Amino acid sequence: MHKEISRKELLKILPHDDILQQCMHCGLCLATCPTYDITKLERSSPRGRIFMIKSVARGEMELSESFSEEMNFCLDCQACETACPAGVKYGRMVEAARVVADEAGFGSKMEIALKRFALRRIVASRKALKLFSWFLKIYQKSGLQKIIQKTGILKLISKNLFEIETLSPVISEKFSDTQIKEIEMPEGEVKYKTAFHFGCLMNTMFADINLDTIDVLKKCGCKIITPKDQVCCGSLMGHNGDMKFALELARKNIDAFDKHDYDFLISNSAGCGAFMKDYAHLLEDDPEYAEKAKKFSSKIKDITEFLSEEKPDLNLASLNENIKVTYHDACHLVHAQKIANQPRNIIKSLPGVEYIELEEASWCCGSAGIYNVVRYNDALIQLERKMKNISNTGAEIVLTGNPGCMGQIKHGVKKFNVNVEVIHPITLMKRMLQLKQAD
Amino acid sequence: MNSSTKEHIKSIVGSENFFDSPEDKLVYSYDGTPIYKQLPEAVIFPESEEQISQVLKLANTEKFNVVPRGAGTGLSGGSIPVENSVVIVLTRWNKILELDTSNLTASVQPGVVTGILQKEVEKIGLFYPPDPGSLNVCTIGGNVANNAGGLRGLKYGVTKNYVLGVEMILPNGELIVTGGKNMKDVAGFNLRDFIVGSEGTLGIITKILLKLIPKPVQSITLLAYFNKLTDSAQAVSDIIAAHIVPSMMEFLDHTTINCVEDYTRIGLPRTAEALLLIEVDGRGSIVQEDAETIRKILTKNKAAEVKIAEIESDALLLKTARRSAFSALARKMPTTILEDATVPRSELPLMIEKILYASKKYDVIFGNFGHAGDGNLHPTCLTDDRNQKEIEKAHKAFEYIFEEAIKLGGTITGEHGTGLAKKQFLEKVAGSTGVDLMKKIKLAIDENNILNPGKIFSISPKCEGSLPKRREQIKDFNA
Ligand SMILES: Cc1cc2nc3c(=O)[nH]c(=O)nc-3n(C[C@H](O)[C@H](O)[C@H](O)COP(=O)(O)OP(=O)(O)OC[C@H]3O[C@@H](n4cnc5c(N)ncnc54)[C@H](O)[C@@H]3O)c2cc1C
């Protein structure tokens, strides 16, 4: 059933008319939009979506099933924000529009319920996520996964479900938060006072990357504080229409880190870093937290940003002659944080690395938060394009700085049979470090 | 439009290519032009010449209007729907059909994106020069229909200089093929050149044969800042008078520099009153010599600083920044009404003074930029279309600017077309005899006036894009 949603309620959620009006419908963003590229329909373009949102806000058009569909078809990759000279804040508009459509009862009920439950109850709670991850791990370890995949039982039930099941990355042997000490010290003198946010997916699914990050930071001369009472950054909830809950998490994080003395807060997950940089803006009207949030956000650095700006001497060893390496831009680094040159500079400076630029490197891989789970087939179109480009480089290793992208591209490796290893830049550096230490 | 007509159209193009939901109608109610918008009755994506032809024939018998559309980046309202109309979108006709390296030609479908064609031909050492600011999005069909110019117009000309042949479906549904690979052809009237710039009022272009040239071997990009606007305009005139033809000579004023810098953050000087972006290209030592002469002229005209882009990626960055100028101005105010007044190049300094005067007299803010080397300026009024008073002031200022441009021997539009936005001024430039002749030609080709009517000039006054709502009509927002 569709619920009448009053104009007043609607306007409370949607951005102010001045923000909607900012788009002067020039169309310069069309070329970078992955969904417009598929359909060539204006309604699947940023300009079209903004126009629809504006018309709904102005009471000139009714909410509808196809409105909801277009808003959810959007990857929220923010490529259009990078392309837009007028500075239109598209991400905020589409996220608000999704909430409005959800509230009014459009779109798949199952999808909405699943989204809410998974994000609030599982991802956001470290205990629940761990529990969930344990189950998944047992399932993966016990061989049950193989059996189910082989017999194709899931395929019978639903093709999508089967695909989603292979999407879930292998759960880490040990979660990282239990292995990282609250305070880690470098061997020599302390050159940088840093703090570390371990993320939720990074912590459970990619724990090794967190450990690698700590090792590399220590080598740089960093003292690293990793508060145990930190929480999930809230980005998945914020981007999926649960901003209230996301802000609760934001305040908890600010409190957790505020107690400590540090100059840089390092994140190795593009999505978390982007969202935490946004706390300042999201909490600007909160009298108690506005100042604290500003300070908190100003210290966030993506690990590649930190390394490229501070240029610590790591004295790395080359793994072997000329490993061919390419780099995929995570949307939340390149579009949300405008970090594009920094990781490239670092990669190019690594010994023995032949860097090959990836065609369409900043084109979304289809991961897009939980998009690849909720809209598997649409995501697959983007993934196929990404895998073709990766394959064309002839690289042995593709580096990327976001857990979502890593999961998605790893899925692409299997699905499209591409012979390439998918790792985080920091993992490659750690390997070089290890080799040096073994020397 | 009655539902049986819609059903008929649907049966021609197939239901998967027919759209008439409120959402779909809404998102084809505009193009890149500010203020004007109108809903179509339906939007279709025909798949063949035959389908287009049938729809046009039906339009004649069922009396509905047809509006062709490319990417919808036009700035004079050419692809904005009119009353009782069906929009035909050609973006899916995006195949490059042939690159002929012996005759240096490209045969393309109308929906090919200009920038993509350029990349493809450059891969094989060739060059397609016309480069409108919208090149990453706009289509060749739209370029031909509007005779689009661009940054390189100064040396290389505009779209019409590269169109060798056109295939087009006439309003009565018949296909006409004009031109071809011959570099010379004087058989009969030159219909091809007549089609270029006809703004979708004479037929629907389905295939285009373009001339390519060898890619220039070398280029040097210079950047100069000025503390006085008029100094920069004088420098432009002096460079032309020195018999140098740069491939590009672009101008940005203080407001535009700041908006572009806000977007690109490439370190443009925020205090400068004007900036010139100049490129010379060619082969051998001449390029160096020209660059040196230009540098001297710039310095003589009190340029505060002259820089030369060290590497190609820097030059590219600067050109991309320039292309963002129009949209970047929207950072200041939500509505940017961009005009296209063009004067003989020698009159450029005078024209700039007139624009500054208009800004003061009518109390409107302008951001100015443009293809200075062509005398083609884009004075852009920064305003808010939710405020009718402001819009009226802007219109008065533009009326003044057009009058002055015409007095200087100029024209109301250099490259964006007349469309809806400038048709009221057409007679001032073309004269009543000229406009009458245009109307006669239009009716000879489009007997029932079904194809993009109401554009360029009005034959039937009912077809106007609707003007914005007045402030009072707009509901209160969450202020
Ligand atoms: C940021 C920006 C910068 C710009 N810079 C420039 C510039 O430097 N120089 C310049 O000249 N223009 C410029 N423009 C204007 C615009 O991009 C050009 O006019 C372009 O040629 C329009 O192409 P389009 O594919 O978007 O066509 P549309 O806007 O869709 O249509 C333009 C006209 O062509 C007709 N048309 C389209 N396709 C066909 C077809 N197949 N058959 C018949 N008629 C057809 C339409 O009916 C309409 O009248 C700029 C626009 C923007 C937004």
Ligand code: SF4
């Ligand atoms: S979002 Fe920006 S680039 Fe896209 S149409 Fe609007 S103003 Fe132009």
Ligand code: SF4
């Ligand atoms: S966020 Fe990405 S998918 Fe969505 S409109 Fe922008 S470019 Fe397109």
